[in-house]
Amino acid sequence: MRADHSHPGSRFVDFVHGFGALADAETDEARLRAQGGALLRELVSHDDWLAPDDARPDPQRYRQNLLHLDPARRFSVVAFVWGPGQQTPIHDHTVWGLIGMLRGAETSQGYRFAGATKMVEDGPPTLIRPGQVAAVGPRIGDVHRVRNAFDDRVSISIHVYGGDIGALSRSLYLEDGTRQPFVSGYSPPWTPTVPSHRIAP
Numbered sequence: 001m002r003a004d005h006s007h008p009g010s011r012f013v014d015f016v017h018g019f020g021a022l023a024d025a026e027t028d029e030a031r032l033r034a035q036g037g038a039l040l041r042e043l044v045s046h047d048d049w050l051a052p053d054d055a056r057p058d059p060q061r062y063r064q065n066l067l068h069l070d071p072a073r074r075f076s077v078v079a080f081v082w083g084p085g086q087q088t089p090i091h092d093h094t095v096w097g098l099i100g101m102l103r104g105a106e107t108s109q110g111y112r113f114a115g116a117t118k119m120v121e122d123g124p125p126t127l128i129r130p131g132q133v134a135a136v137g138p139r140i141g142d143v144h145r146v147r148n149a150f151d152d153r154v155s156i157s158i159h160v161y162g163g164d165i166g167a168l169s170r171s172l173y174l175e176d177g178t179r180q181p182f183v184s185g186y187s188p189p190w191t192p193t194v195p196s197h198r199i200a201p
Contacts, residue, residue, distance in 0.1 A: 104155025
């Protein structure tokens with residue numbers, strides 16, 4: 001189901017259509033990240049389109065709400081909803097990713113291996129504010145920990161990944177370098193019968 005273009009939800013419809021056209025036309029990852037980042041920056045410059053159900057936090061852990069999955073699984077769009085102080089473990093993605101801040105703020109701390117058995121912080125943390133976009137991926141730095149920058153309010157970021165991120169086999173890392181395989185899934189499971197701002201395959 002497609003959103004009515006007189007409604008703010010049409011911003012998301014236009015974003016998905018634009019990103020799909022970009023994925024059709026562009027195979028170079030660097031150019032895709034650059035042009036896709038511009039599309040995402042435009043989307044998150046407006047905070048009037050995300051459905052309330054997709055903005056509701058969970059008091060126990062951050063939520064990873066699937067907004068759109070490309071029919072060919074070339075990309076997925078996910079809303080991360082961060083309760084106060086919530087954070088991820090250290091993890092990777094295995095595909096390129098774009099992070100656009102919609103509401104609040106988050107910090108991203110990169111990590112790298114120091115030798116074979118120790119993870120260390122890779123530079124200072126990056127603070128992402130509303131309207132800003134950051135990128136991750138195996139070619140540009142793929143291992144990080146993300147945290148809501150606020151301990152007293154919800155933050156929301158919109159992520160676009162170069163695959164079905166909830167189904168990919170990825171890794172969590174302990175600071176001693178231990179790697180643990182995981183598949184993140186989504187919360188809650190997505191169906192094409194949910195509100196119309198989501199674009200069904």
